[in-house]
Amino acid sequence: MPDSRVAVTGVGVVSSAGIGVGPFWEALTAGQQSVKTIDLFDASGFGCNVGGQLDSFSARKFVPKDYRKAVKVMARDIEIAVAAADLAFRDAGIVTPGIDPENITVNPKRLGCSIGAGLICTDLNEIGSAINTAVVDGKFDLQAWGREGINNLTPLWLLKYLPNMLSCHVTIIHKAEGPSNCITCGACSAHLAAAESARIIERKAADVVIAGGAESKLNPMGLLRQDLLKRLATGHNGTVGPAARPFDASHDGTVPGEGGGLLVLEDMDRALARGAEIYAELVGFAGACDPAGAAVTQRNAGGLDVAVRKAIAQAGIGPEDIDLIVAHGTGVADEDAAECQAWQQAMGPAAADVPAFAITGSIGSLFAGAGGCELAAALMAIKTQTVPPTVNHASPSDGCVLNLASHARSAEINYVVSGAFSIGGQSGACVFKRYEG
Amino acid sequence: MSRRRVVITGMGTVNPLGHDVADTWSALMGCASGISRNELFDAGTFPTTFAAQVKDFDLAAHLDDAEKHEHAGRHCAFAIAAAAQAWKQSGLGEHNDIDPADIGIYLGSGEGSLDFANFSSLLVDAWNDGQLDTRRWAELAFERMNLHREVEQEANMVLAHLAAEFNVRGPAYNVLTACAASTQALGEASMQIRHGDASVIISGGAHSMIHPFGVTGFNRLTALSTRNDEIETSSRPFDMTRDGFVLGEGASILILEDYELAKARGANILAEIVGYGSSADAFRITDQDPEGDGAATAMRAALKDADLSPEDIDYISAHGTGTKQNDQVETRAMHAVFDKTAPNVPVSSVKSMLGHLIAAAGATELITCVLALRDQVLPPTTNYHTLDPDCDMDYVPNGPRKAPVNTCMSNSFGFGGQNNTIIITKCH
Numbered sequence: 001m002p003d004s005r006v007a008v009t010g011v012g013v014v015s016s017a018g019i020g021v022g023p024f025w026e027a028l029t030a031g032q033q034s035v036k037t038i039d040l041f042d043a044s045g046f047g048c049n050v051g052g053q054l055d056s057f058s059a060r061k062f063v064p065k066d067y068r069k070a071v072k073v074m075a076r077d078i079e080i081a082v083a084a085a086d087l088a089f090r091d092a093g094i095v096t097p098g099i100d101p102e103n104i105t106v107n108p109k110r111l112g113c114s115i116g117a118g119l120i121c122t123d124l125n126e127i128g129s130a131i132n133t134a135v136v137d138g139k140f141d142l143q144a145w146g147r148e149g150i151n152n153l154t155p156l157w158l159l160k161y162l163p164n165m166l167s168c169h170v171t172i173i174h175k176a177e178g179p180s181n182c183i184t185c186g187a188c189s190a191h192l193a194a195a196e197s198a199r200i201i202e203r204k205a206a207d208v209v210i211a212g213g214a215e216s217k218l219n220p221m222g223l224l225r226q227d228l229l230k231r232l233a234t235g236h237n238g239t240v241g242p243a244a245r246p247f248d249a250s251h252d253g254t255v256p257g258e259g260g261g262l263l264v265l266e267d268m269d270r271a272l273a274r275g276a277e278i279y280a281e282l283v284g285f286a287g288a289c290d291p292a293g294a295a296v297t298q299r300n301a302g303g304l305d306v307a308v309r310k311a312i313a314q315a316g317i318g319p320e321d322i323d324l325i326v327a328h329g330t331g332v333a334d335e336d337a338a339e340c341q342a343w344q345q346a347m348g349p350a351a352a353d354v355p356a357f358a359i360t361g362s363i364g365s366l367f368a369g370a371g372g373c374e375l376a377a378a379l380m381a382i383k384t385q386t387v388p389p390t391v392n393h394a395s396p397s398d399g400c401v402l403n404l405a406s407h408a409r410s411a412e413i414n415y416v417v418s419g420a421f422s423i424g425g426q427s428g429a430c431v432f433k434r435y436e437g
Numbered sequence: 438m439s440r441r442r443v444v445i446t447g448m449g450t451v452n453p454l455g456h457d458v459a460d461t462w463s464a465l466m467g468c469a470s471g472i473s474r475n476e477l478f479d480a481g482t483f484p485t486t487f488a489a490q491v492k493d494f495d496l497a498a499h500l501d502d503a504e505k506h507e508h509a510g511r512h513c514a515f516a517i518a519a520a521a522q523a524w525k526q527s528g529l530g531e532h533n534d535i536d537p538a539d540i541g542i543y544l545g546s547g548e549g550s551l552d553f554a555n556f557s558s559l560l561v562d563a564w565n566d567g568q569l570d571t572r573r574w575a576e577l578a579f580e581r582m583n584l585h586r587e588v589e590q591e592a593n594m595v596l597a598h599l600a601a602e603f604n605v606r607g608p609a610y611n612v613l614t615a616c617a618a619s620t621q622a623l624g625e626a627s628m629q630i631r632h633g634d635a636s637v638i639i640s641g642g643a644h645s646m647i648h649p650f651g652v653t654g655f656n657r658l659t660a661l662s663t664r665n666d667e668i669e670t671s672s673r674p675f676d677m678t679r680d681g682f683v684l685g686e687g688a689s690i691l692i693l694e695d696y697e698l699a700k701a702r703g704a705n706i707l708a709e710i711v712g713y714g715s716s717a718d719a720f721r722i723t724d725q726d727p728e729g730d731g732a733a734t735a736m737r738a739a740l741k742d743a744d745l746s747p748e749d750i751d752y753i754s755a756h757g758t759g760t761k762q763n764d765q766v767e768t769r770a771m772h773a774v775f776d777k778t779a780p781n782v783p784v785s786s787v788k789s790m791l792g793h794l795i796a797a798a799g800a801t802e803l804i805t806c807v808l809a810l811r812d813q814v815l816p817p818t819t820n821y822h823t824l825d826p827d828c829d830m831d832y833v834p835n836g837p838r839k840a841p842v843n844t845c846m847s848n849s850f851g852f853g854g855q856n857n858t859i860i861i862t863k864c865h
Contacts, residue, residue: 119590124560124569125569128569131557131561132560139558139561140558140560142479143481145482145557146483146649150656150657155657155658156723158655163592164613164851167717172719172720172854175719177716177717177730180715182613183610184591185609185611196625202632220574220578224578224579228587286608288538289605290600291601292601294506422593424593426597
């Protein structure tokens with residue numbers, strides 16, 4: 001038995017369906033569709049030009065006044081993480097120096113941070129402005145670049161795009177001096193971050209850890225890579241709502257989005273002592289991988305069956321004890337099929353019996369930001385004893401046995417399992433247990 | 438309750454001084470320099486024209502079937518070779534009774550390098566009236582960009598290649614905490630074994646940022662040495678005349694294993710990981726905490742985790758990048774932690790010879806610690822000639838030193854303030 005139990009006491013979400021866990025959950029349970037035409041840039045040259053985009057979003061109102069200048073050196077992924085962290089700490093009722101330096105309620109040395117991130121894309125207009133100062137005879141010239149061109153980039157340019165900067169800005173703002181990490185395993189990053197953070201609390205290396213992930217794929221490089229992988233949904237351009245269709249017979253690919261979710265994980269004794277409101281207890285978690293993941297054009301679920309099986313076993317329960325499955329649901333036909341197979345392998349008949357849902361229909365695929373939102377949804381489901389609908393799921397796709405519904409359902413939920421997987425073949429799963437005082 | 442012990446049973450490396458552990462160690466013992474003029478691209482007009490490069494590397498020399506990794510990026514190929522060496526040394530290949538789901542991978546591996554030629558030409562060709570014509574950019578990008586070249590840049594792809602090569606089905610993590618990444622990977626991997634999440638973990642790091650944007654980024658931060666006329670001796674950790682780090686590349690992989698498993702299968706145990714500490718400066722993205730508080734916190738946490746006192750440490754493998762700030766702050770932090778014993782504990786930075794392998798640095802340095810334990814000799818800090826009053830420890834200057842070594846501490850600190858420390862001992 002570990003030394004400590006792990007409670008979730010705060011959730012911060014940034015998504016196209018809502019900013020803050022309350023609005024996010026309201027939109028999910030209402031079946032709100034938030035995928036629409038991308039207008040951050042002209043995406044008409046890509047196979048998919050709709051996405052789960054954040055509208056008029058900035059981290060400015062989520063940082064202390066004296067840190068607002070630093071927002072200029074934050075890539076969008078970083079801004080999302082910074083906003084989600086502020087929301088999560090406030091939701092947890094934990095006062096960090098970034099929230100109110102006069103009334104701190106957490107020891108900075110005992111506060112950890114682990115935020116999953118993707119491959120952050122440099123702003124093409126920013127780098128393009130500099131690159132185009134180094135053109136000789138109509139062509140980019142490396143010598144001109146080295147001599148003069150590079151000086152047209154802001155000195156801190158590199159720091160905008162390092163994936164660990166999500167964690168670093170959050171640790172600086174909130175004075176989190178404990179263990180700090182940055183997991184870069186695509187869509188399962190937040191699950192792995194939560195797992196590792198739970199271990200950190202269990203072994204008493206920190207009392208509180210903020211963990212999850214954030215990413216924005218809504219930029220030309222992000223769309224290009226997904227397009228080259230032939231993963232994008234192409235059938236619903238120009239529409240508002242229906243493009244992302246997890247496990248639906250007419251699914252035709254993934255719809256990229258942007259956002260993220262962070263959880264405040266806390267030593268159970270500490271949470272109880274301060275009378276915190278507890279979403280649930282994190283009782284099982286595991287990671288896994290699939291050797292087939294290296295072949296990126298052949299879809300697989302990253303060993304999700306192993307991760308789910310191990311997470312359920314670690315919780316000390318069996319598949320029949322699970323009351324709710326939070327599926328990943330990229331909407332890519334072969335991936336949806338591989339995922340369903342993984343749930344069946346891990347859970348047997350329970351995979352078809354237990355209610356399930358996926359949130360991608362509402363907000364699109366958030367890559368490193370996906371897991372945080374999925375875990376947030378899992379926690380709200382257990383807290384409110386409600387299964388939200390799977391938006392745009394009308395009739396099951398080939399091989400889909402999951403018990404999904406297009407409407408919200410109430411259910412008795414004592415254990416929920418959430419699993420996610422990455423392109424490249426990694427996966428992670430977490431099991432939450434209802435906390436009943 | 439006694440905790441599971443974690444031991445090292447295999448090591449492999451590809452770096453500017455060698456393509457395996459033996460060659461690397463003899464180069465370090467001979468005070469060689471891995472630094473030379475940048476041949477990976479023409480950096481003649483850049484503020485920094487040199488780097489610590491891996492030369493004449495061929496994955497096929499390390500694997501029978503290298504073709505199946507044909508899409509692997511440069512740093513990924515280094516990692517595959519390093520892992521193959523480590524796996525072979527561990528002897529685990531002959532133990533196929535271990536459940537693949539009980540074997541994990543935990544790397545601090547960097548992003549793959551950008552397809553710079555196409556990337557830059559696209560920005561020129563799709564540039565219109567002071568901004569990017571994204572539609573035109575997309576059209577041209579589909580003509581020029583290659584699927585695998587793009588996807589292999591994702592930082593989780595090295596995991597994918599290693600999982601395929603060694604049939605791994607257990608937990609797979611990649612972390613990218615800048616220059617601290619592979620120390621953090623090794624530390625967290627050892628925790629996973631301790632917690633029972635896996636029995637064997639392939640761990641370490643890989644990185645290559647010796648490409649135009651890597652050098653651009655670090656040059657803009659004024660983090661790199663610009664000693665273009667004294668290339669071989671440009672990396673000068675702790676020396677008064679240091680002027681920045683030297684960008685390197687490579688990969689180092691260690692096999693971590695549950696002690697009981699290693700003992701039961703009669704493995705050759707190279708060392709034991711006994712302590713790990715992680716912290717954040719929580720100070721600024723651009724600077725380290727000048728007091729070295731974050732670094733000291735990581736060192737203290739590792740000592741506490743190992744249940745050791747400062748006087749138990751026989752050698753510190755420093756982060757020692759050769760930037761003005763790092764070496765001063767690190768020295769201050771070592772003083773804070775080691776206090777009265779500080780003058781007695783030898784410290785060195787092998788970055789003086791290897792350059793700075795960024796995400797791969799910590800794993801490479803941990804290998805040198807294991808070898809220090811094995812051979813009872815400390816690797817030196819080369820190019821050390823002028824005392825900096827702010828850097829006043831025993832840096833093992835300019836030549837290896839015979840010394841009794843039972844316990845080593847290895848430090849890595851990342852841009853942005855993530856600090857990690859690992860402590861290893863001889864396994865008893």
